[in-house]
Amino acid sequence: MLFADICDQLATHGYAVLHNVFPPSMLQQLLDGITELAEEDFKAAAIGRAQDQQVVETIRRDKICWLNESMDFTLDYFTWSEQLRLAVNRYLYLGLFDQEAMLAYYAPGAFYKRHLDAFRGQTNRKLTSILYLNPDWQPSHGGELLMYQGDETAPFQTVEPRSGTMVIFLSELFPHEVSLSHHHRYSLTSWYRINDGMPGH
Numbered sequence: 001m002l003f004a005d006i007c008d009q010l011a012t013h014g015y016a017v018l019h020n021v022f023p024p025s026m027l028q029q030l031l032d033g034i035t036e037l038a039e040e041d042f043k044a045a046a047i048g049r050a051q052d053q054q055v056v057e058t059i060r061r062d063k064i065c066w067l068n069e070s071m072d073f074t075l076d077y078f079t080w081s082e083q084l085r086l087a088v089n090r091y092l093y094l095g096l097f098d099q100e101a102m103l104a105y106y107a108p109g110a111f112y113k114r115h116l117d118a119f120r121g122q123t124n125r126k127l128t129s130i131l132y133l134n135p136d137w138q139p140s141h142g143g144e145l146l147m148y149q150g151d152e153t154a155p156f157q158t159v160e161p162r163s164g165t166m167v168i169f170l171s172e173l174f175p176h177e178v179s180l181s182h183h184h185r186y187s188l189t190s191w192y193r194i195n196d197g198m199p200g201h
């Protein structure tokens, strides 16, 4: 799919669910990289911002590892996501100036309760993308991403975390959750940020 098509979907719906936009070689590179990471590269994910951060196991149980371009296996991913950032800026004028990228590992029994990635006016996260990296995913593994509109209790989208599926959405618009995962589950999330000029973000 072309970046212009992705931008069209974002402009119309505020989100896009993409299948198989990445070459298998790129997914393999990421999977190989993940297997190289050691357990101590991951830390328990926290909620809240800056000094208010805390680990709350009733809300989220994933473990995370921040990614950067000095990790060789991320190169193609960062090349692709940089193209996405530039396309979104060109077509949607979002003014995204960089991204932060994080690998999340959900062990069997892990989940992440309903939340927003960004609260209007309180953060510089504008766009979220999540790429799934689970080649042997089966429906019985659970761990779906459930996406909601506003306060609605029923999800309008249920996304299976299969390798190569990517979800992109405007961070302030869609509450979402990760349902209980019964299997090892990996996702690579990028948050694309605007420069709001406020320190400490």
Ligand SMILES: O=C(O)CCC(=O)C(=O)O
Pocket (backbone or CB within 6 Å): 104, 112, 117, 130, 144, 145, 176, 177, 178, 187, 189
């Ligand atoms: O892994 C996923 O499907 C989503 C994770 C998530 O919502 C987050 O880390 O903010």
Ligand SMILES: [Fe+2]
Pocket (backbone or CB within 6 Å): 115, 116, 117, 176
């Ligand atoms: Fe999230």
